[in-house]
Amino acid sequence: MSDAPNATSEPAAPQKALSISATGFAQCQQPTNSTSKLFAPDRPELVKSPKLKPSWRTVRMETPRIPALVTHDLGDDLAFFAGRLPDELTWDQSLFENAWAFHPTERPVIQMIGKPVAIPRWQMAFGHDYRFSNQTSVAAPVPELLEPLRGWCQKHIHPRLNGLLLNWYEGPGHYIGAHHDEDEQLVPHTPIVTISFGETRNFRLIRGREKRDFAAPSGTVFVLPADTNRAWKHLVPKSTKYSGRRISVTLRAFETA
Numbered sequence: 360m361s362d363a364p365n366a367t368s369e370p371a372a373p374q375k376a377l378s379i380s381a382t383g384f385a386q387c388q389q390p391t392n393s394t395s396k397l398f399a400p401d402r403p404e405l406v407k408s409p410k411l412k413p414s415w416r417t418v419r420m421e422t423p424r425i426p427a428l429v430t431h432d433l434g435d436d437l438a439f440f441a442g443r444l445p446d447e448l449t450w451d452q453s454l455f456e457n458a459w460a461f462h463p464t465e466r467p468v469i470q471m472i473g474k475p476v477a478i479p480r481w482q483m484a485f486g487h488d489y490r491f492s493n494q495t496s497v498a499a500p501v502p503e504l505l506e507p508l509r510g511w512c513q514k515h516i517h518p519r520l521n522g523l524l525l526n527w528y529e530g531p532g533h534y535i536g537a538h539h540d541e542d543e544q545l546v547p548h549t550p551i552v553t554i555s556f557g558e559t560r561n562f563r564l565i566r567g568r569e570k571r572d573f574a575a576p577s578g579t580v581f582v583l584p585a586d587t588n589r590a591w592k593h594l595v596p597k598s599t600k601y602s603g604r605r606i607s608v609t610l611r612a613f614e615t616a
């Protein structure tokens with residue numbers, strides 16, 4: 360994980376919508392040489408499709424089942440998905456304040472070029488430890504407030520999403536730099552989910568000179584497939600235009616012993 364500053368720009372327009380197939384599973388409208396079988400947590404046999412190219416197989420395994428999710432085609436058979444939480448799960452001001460209240464007092468310290476540096480936001484793991492940047496974010500038990508989000512993501516996106524990492528951002532100086540999520544501890548081919556609450560920030564994907572910006576208003580759900588995470592970096596840039604507070608709830612599928 361890196362924490363270099365970055366500038367912002369306007370969000371990109373959504374590209375392709377998901378539709379629901381006759382089997383009830385989300386169907387990604389991308390070019391494909393096969394007709395139907397998509398990721399379905401309750402029907403694992405559907406993810407085995409040897410006729411597909413490996414990259415397609417991965418995208419399709421990770422295609423979530425949320426009807427309203429929009430697919431952003433990133434080229435090279437890579438995709439990024441954006442949607443919204445149902446209203447009943449979106450935090451109101453009082454739930455946001457509850458979640459804000461449990462940010463840690465200290466910011467985590469990571470090693471950058473051999474020197475200890477406090478990261479520019481608060482961060483804490485719940486449910487499963489997360490090792491990155493040569494340090495471990497030791498997990499606290501999952502609080503009641505986060506259980507409905509984890510349950511919904513397990514039901515609708517991937518059943519093995521078991522660990523949460525929260526980031527608390529306040530004002531113009533807080534951000535997360537461009538990085539690929541470290542995936543050695545994750546179940547292969549599982550997506551990374553980010554749910555946003557509070558101030559609308561920009562979530563940016565970059566690959567070489569290419570850049571895609573996605574606005575993340577409160578209640579937004581982003582799904583980053585594993586192979587997209589490997590090919591594209593992501594970041595939440597800093598900007599003087601931000602003055603409020605944002606919490607991101609990120610979910611990953613950690614291997615368990």
Ligand SMILES: O=C(O)CCC(=O)C(=O)O
Pocket residue numbers: 524526535540553562593594595607609
């Ligand atoms: O806050 C966000 O939206 C992104 C968080 C993130 O990139 C991470 O936790 O790795």
